Structures are given as structure tokens and as C-alpha cells.
Amino acid sequence: MDTLVSLEGVSKIYPRVHQPRERMLAFIALLLGRVPEQGAVVLNDINLNVVRGQSLGIIGENGAGKSTLLKLLTGIIQPTHGRVLTKASIGAMLELGAGFEPDFSGLDNVRMKASLLGLSNRELDERLDDILAFADIGDYIHEPVKHYSSGMVVRLGFAVITACKPDLLITDEVLSVGDESFQKKCIRWIEQFLQQGGTLLLVSHSMYVVQKLCQKALWIHGGTVRQYGDVFSVTQAYLAWHERRSAREKESSLQATGDAASYRIEKFFLEGAQDDNPPIYAMGEDINVELQIYSPDDRPPVGVVGVVRADGTPVYGVVSDNEGILPVKLRAHYYRFRLRLNRIGLLPGSYSMRGHSMDPEGVRLFDSCEQVFTITGNTKEVGYIRLPHEWLD
Amino acid sequence: MTKEKQRKFDRVFFQNLVVRQIRQNYLDNLTGFTWLILQPLLLLGVYSFVFSTIFKARIPEAMDIGFVPYLAIAFWPWMAFSESIISASGSITANSALIRKVAFATEQIPLATVTATFIMNLVGYVAVLVVLQLLGTSIQWIYLFLVIPLIIFMWVFACAIALCASAIQVFVRDVAQILPPLMTFWFFTTPILYGTANLPEIVQTLARWNPMAWFVTRLRELLLFGEINMGVGGLVMVLMITVFSWLSLRFFQRFSGHFEDFL
Numbered sequence: 001m002d003t004l005v006s007l008e009g010v011s012k013i014y015p016r017v018h019q020p021r022e023r024m025l026a027f028i029a030l031l032l033g034r035v036p037e038q039g040a041v042v043l044n045d046i047n048l049n050v051v052r053g054q055s056l057g058i059i060g061e062n063g064a065g066k067s068t069l070l071k072l073l074t075g076i077i078q079p080t081h082g083r084v085l086t087k088a089s090i091g092a093m094l095e096l097g098a099g100f101e102p103d104f105s106g107l108d109n110v111r112m113k114a115s116l117l118g119l120s121n122r123e124l125d126e127r128l129d130d131i132l133a134f135a136d137i138g139d140y141i142h143e144p145v146k147h148y149s150s151g152m153v154v155r156l157g158f159a160v161i162t163a164c165k166p167d168l169l170i171t172d173e174v175l176s177v178g179d180e181s182f183q184k185k186c187i188r189w190i191e192q193f194l195q196q197g198g199t200l201l202l203v204s205h206s207m208y209v210v211q212k213l214c215q216k217a218l219w220i221h222g223g224t225v226r227q228y229g230d231v232f233s234v235t236q237a238y239l240a241w242h243e244r245r246s247a248r249e250k251e252s253s254l255q256a257t258g259d260a261a262s263y264r265i266e267k268f269f270l271e272g273a274q275d276d277n278p279p280i281y282a283m284g285e286d287i288n289v290e291l292q293i294y295s296p297d298d299r300p301p302v303g304v305v306g307v308v309r310a311d312g313t314p315v316y317g318v319v320s321d322n323e324g325i326l327p328v329k330l331r332a333h334y335y336r337f338r339l340r341l342n343r344i345g346l347l348p349g350s351y352s353m354r355g356h357s358m359d360p361e362g363v364r365l366f367d368s369c370e371q372v373f374t375i376t377g378n379t380k381e382v383g384y385i386r387l388p389h390e391w392l393d
Numbered sequence: 394m395t396k397e398k399q400r401k402f403d404r405v406f407f408q409n410l411v412v413r414q415i416r417q418n419y420l421d422n423l424t425g426f427t428w429l430i431l432q433p434l435l436l437l438g439v440y441s442f443v444f445s446t447i448f449k450a451r452i453p454e455a456m457d458i459g460f461v462p463y464l465a466i467a468f469w470p471w472m473a474f475s476e477s478i479i480s481a482s483g484s485i486t487a488n489s490a491l492i493r494k495v496a497f498a499t500e501q502i503p504l505a506t507v508t509a510t511f512i513m514n515l516v517g518y519v520a521v522l523v524v525l526q527l528l529g530t531s532i533q534w535i536y537l538f539l540v541i542p543l544i545i546f547m548w549v550f551a552c553a554i555a556l557c558a559s560a561i562q563v564f565v566r567d568v569a570q571i572l573p574p575l576m577t578f579w580f581f582t583t584p585i586l587y588g589t590a591n592l593p594e595i596v597q598t599l600a601r602w603n604p605m606a607w608f609v610t611r612l613r614e615l616l617l618f619g620e621i622n623m624g625v626g627g628l629v630m631v632l633m634i635t636v637f638s639w640l641s642l643r644f645f646q647r648f649s650g651h652f653e654d655f656l
Binding site for chain 1: 403405406408409410413417490491492493494495496497561564565566567647648650651653654655
């Protein structure tokens, strides 16, 4: 395979540079051929190969080191440890501003940027109309860039890159600045670029964009690779992690009342998936749930089973009482409900199955139990649940 | 420590940088271009008034040609040299927006600043030479074929110093404050306002190691007196500056990969 860029055990430490003394020491260290190793560790031991034709999405929370990784890949910064090998022409669009000089007109900046990307003056003249058409900022092209809106800067920056047709396109979270129609234009262009064998590295917080444009994803967490692989599994794991984190922050209001409850849950589990923890189901599989409840007065209790997203958003719930269902009596005081969710229509992601016990009248909730599970699958549908649908003529 | 493939020097980009620098410094503001001609003229007027009228400075070599042409021939190249180094020293920090977002050979930035300043000052220099000729000084135009390589060599020397200064400036911000007085000191220790013949024997020996003294003396000899004095001394100078320039480039490149961390 044709490797365009590879990182081998790359780490990046940003040296401390606030005090003049620290800067002076760093200067002397560099002069003596040493790399300053004191400071903030932003990336640690990253290994990555980008091969021709690949499209890779880089995801992670703010401050995870995504932008630093891109700067290393483009060669703007040097790694503290490890090696970065580049064998491709790179068109990079990092952060806002795109390296434009605010006092000069858009046109001057286009000229500058194009020559940086290796375009000769003649090539630029040939493609200038395309660039201006793509940017579509009208007469603003003759205004100084400092008068541009941030969206216009991105439009122009991206337009120059489209004209240069690099082997490898690297973009940071910049597309999100453009308006709806420009974003669509960019996505269309990138799709076409990928079809023609281009290679893409994209940082985005929009999982929709990542799933749409990338085959693979790299999840960076705290400066290290948390997960790397197929775009769907990585983005799903990432979203699930986020949801779990916000759920933890909310602190479940469903603190099980536990043993003290009179109608307490004896057993609650998802069948057929005891081996995995949390259980994993493919989308469209059946899920069997078993709920056993202890009844102090031996009257049949009411059971509730429901599904919530990992962040606690309710998706679906059903109450036995409302559907005229009575539990099976196992022995004195012990009752059992079994429920099958047929061909589960949940979209891939992380969910929790919840079981609740209620008194026989279905008035008071006594106990709650929760089991996390994951749904996997390759789909670009959005939301929580697949609604039965068909496309009509 | 890693060695990255050296980012390449791009001719078109460099040209654009130089043009941009010239426009930014001289053409895009009204006074810029006028000031470029006016500032050295004013200084020249003040110096010649102070030294020839008030101090009655006597320069043995300049008896026949007068003080003003004697000063002017050396003054413009010095201005190009000194100004280019001072403005290039802050060029890396001034262009941090570009350096932090685009990967390219950063040495092009100080080199473009030096080049732009040289080009603009040489325009002034040619104008001054023409004015001097019209005022009756006979300029030895024929020796331009030696003056041009001499000035190119001076440009190389300025580039070398600019590379060092701009790289250090990223780490030690005081360079911007230290450099102008240093250049003034250098100006007064170089025979620009006076001739080498005015100097005591021992200082003359020291001045021989000052490349700028060598440059301005040769310029005077060529343009005013039509003398060629480029023997062994010239060879030593060429060798010294070549080695120094190579070292400066290595010095700059040792730091350039780390600029982003410090900007």
C-alpha cells in the first residue's frame, strides 16, 4: 500500500515559554541540539499510517490533541519524540485564518497561498476563475481580509485548496464555520475528491460529517489513541462515551431502593448476551428481557421495562398492567416477567434497559434496575430508532 | 531528535513575499516612498552640515571630491544593510500567523525582508548616484560590473545576520531593543563618516576585519576613484562571509522547526 504520511511513536511536548528565563533555556537547549522535554504533553506515542485513497476522521473532545496532530502531519511543528514521514503534497486548512495576512486583499492572499501550495503564477491565472467561483464572495475579493467574516475567510481558503488538488487534504474543524450551502458544496467537493482517489484527513465534532466522508476514524483521548478502526464503530463508541459521561454528571435519579423495597427486583437481565459485558446486539436482533420480582404479600406485582439512551433520554417503555399481562408465579412470593423486543429497531449506540417493579395496583414504583447494552450496525440513519418506512414513487 | 525532510525553497512564493514586503513597507502608504528617498537625504544633509561646516572635518582622501559625495557613496549601502537587518529581525514574529498555519521553509521570510529593503534602497542609491553626477561629481560608471557583485555580496552578508537575528528574536524578545543601538555602534566604527586614513594605525588593523569597512571602502574606490583593490583581502572576505552565511543558515534551521512552540 502506498503510504502518504506515517507517524512512528510520535509525541509532542509543548515547552514552557512564559518566562524569559524559560525561553532562554529552551534556546540554549536547542542550540546544543537537545529538544526541550519539560512542558505540557499534548500527544503521546501516536502511531498512524495514512495510505493513498483513505479517508480518516479524527475525533475527540476539546483539548484531546487533534489540532496538534494535524500540525505534526502537515509539518508545521516537529515532534518531540518519534518520526513523521511525509511523501505527499499536502493541502491543509488549519484553524481559521488559513494563514492569510489581514491587511492584504483576498486576491493578494490567494496568490500567496497558491504559491505556497506549489502553484505557478500561470497555473493560478488559469484557475483563478474557478477559485473565485468556488469562494463566491463577490467583490469582497478586492477588500482586505480583515474586513471578511469568518465564513468568508474559510470560503476563500478552501477555494484555493480545491484549485491545487493536493494528494492529501487535511482540514481542521473549519467546514462548520461556513453556512449550510457552502458546507454542502465543500462536502460535495470532498466526496468527488475522494472518488478520484484523493486522501482525506478530517477533524470534526460532527459525527454526521465524519460518518459521511470517512471510512475510518481515529479517536484521540488525552493525547493518546483511544480507538482506531471502522468509522461506525469508533464514532459510536465515542458518542456512547459522551453520553455516559453526561449521564454520570446528572447522577441517576433512579437510585435503586434495593433490598428495603417491599416489591423488589430479584433478577433483571438481558438473555442471550451474558458473555459480553455490556451485552452487544446487532441492530434488528431480538432482545429477550427477564424481570423477577419479589412480592411480600404474594399478590402478582406490575412490571415495567423500558429503554433509555445512555444519557438517560427515554426511548420506549411498556407497563405490564396496561397490556393486561400477569407475571408467571415461580414459587411463593416470586414472580417473573419475560419480554421480547422483536427485531430491535434501535439505531447503533449505547443504551440502557431498565426494569421497574410496582405494586399490584400499578400505583407506586418500588424498585429499579438497569443494564447497559450496545447496538451495533452500519447505518447512516439519524436519531434513536428506526421507524418502519418505505420510499414511494 | 528527528530530522525532517527539508522544506523546499519556493521561487514563486519568495517573489510574492518580496513584492508583498515592498508594497507593505513602501508603496501602500503615502509617505512610505517619499520617506524612503527623503530620510537618507535628510540624514546626509545633517551629517554633511555637522561634519563639514561645523566640525570642519578633513578627510585627506576626499579633498578633491568634497565631503557629500564621499559620504553618500557609503551611506546608502549602509542604510540598506542596517535597515534590512533591523526589520528582518522581527520578521518571524511578525509573520507568526502564516508560520503557525502553513508549513514552508521559514527562512524565506527574513530573506524576503532583506531582499525587499535592499531593492528599495538600491533604487535610492542609483538616484543619488545620478544626482551626484549631475552636480558635477564624476562617477566611474564603468566599474558597475564590480559594484554589482559587491552589493550582492553585501546582501548575502545582511541575509546571514538577519537569519541569526530573526531566529534569536523568537526566543529572546530583547533582540528588537538591542539591535538598533548595536547597528548605530557599528555605523560609527565603520569608515562611513570618515576615511580609513583618519584612523590610528592600530584601529586601521582592526577595521580590516570589519566586512562593512571593507565593502564601503571598495565602493568608494570603485565609484569615486576608479581603483580596483580586490586582491587577497577580497578573497579572505569572500571566504569569511561564505562560511558565516552557511553557519547562519544552519543556525536558523536548527531552530526553525520549533518556532511554532514559541510564537
